[in-house]
Amino acid sequence: MIELNKENFEEEVLKAEGPVLVDYWGPTCEPCKALMPHVHALEEKYGDKVKFCSLDITKARRLAIKQKVMGLPAIIIYKNGEEVERVAESEATATSVEEMVKRHI
């Protein structure tokens, strides 16, 4: 997983080629922490086709809001600098994230 921040978000996500998955999380978000190992497992499985990244929103709050993320967990797939799909909050589960990834590879 590539750790994103204000400096590298544009380069790693918006200017990247191919699908990029961003796991938006925060240190006090328990559902995020529960989901994270499942996302790591998905990276093992699909990492050759999708670039997996994570962003701690407490370190880049304005950036997250600019991406219209104001609730956690939020897992978004970007292609060519544009958001193509997201699952968020209680709908973000190991299964729903995997299904979303499969739709974009």
Place this chain on the structure above:
Amino acid sequence: MTQIYDVIIIGEGPAGLSAGLYAARSRLKTLILEKEKAGGQIVITDEVANYPGSIENATGPSLIQRMVEQAQGFGAEIKLDTVKEVELEGKIKVVKGEKEEYQAKAVIIATGAKPRKIGCQGEKELTGRGVSYCATCDAAFFEDLEVFVVGGGDSAVEEALYLTKFARKVTIIHRRDQLRAAKSIQEKAFENEKIDFMWNSVVKEIKGDGIVESMVVENVKTGETTEIFADEEDGTFGIFVFVGLVPTTELFEGKLEMENGYIITNENMETNIPGVFAAGDCRKKSLRQVVTAAADGAIAAVQAEKYISEEFNG
């Protein structure tokens, strides 16, 4: 052949973990099934001040972590699997998960409850985009912004207090003219300079293009509606919803006796099917707290043990 557990507990919140602890301690072969993560609702609670004996500054996650270790310490097995179907009528109960099928002599249902939605227009579309049901998850987004908390019970007022650590201003929107929260929590809220109140009010509609930008609030006494817009500089505000619970009992519809989705039990946590027990928030009861969930779990496990020894060893 599939191995047969003595007890399968569905749900890993305080009720399920307490049941697991008591069952495993009685040397019952115990399996706890959880679909996503340990803890249930309490795990997203910052401060647990009303569980007797909980350590100073106990948080939901720390309390749950201790319960998990305790249950596992006595030998309860915990598996992550989503239960898809149950067959409860037979002497051996069958629990079908996404990954595996399990069998047991008794089943304890501790599936809990999830937050109730307002049910207004725009709520679903803007969830995760300003509408939230989890303050500890999402408070950080609203540093120095304005937030509204919908509801007037313990959760609503406690979460409003938590949000004052982040937000510039917190307004509690409540449909009655007084709070339902415990008096000690109310006092803290009334003393807090950041907290404001909108009484007799309900949210009718939430609007915004990708993030929350405004909402329509109706005064239930006068019928008058007002649209509240985000401060121009902020561009957005938060809406945190704590308007009660919905039991997670869809799996048992038509199988167990229920009332408004809550499973009906007697004081021994027995449902209408022998060998099937319910504990915690998913059960019809008067007080839904960690302490009552834990108590339910203990009773259910002890009764399950009694049931097993009478039905299978007699």
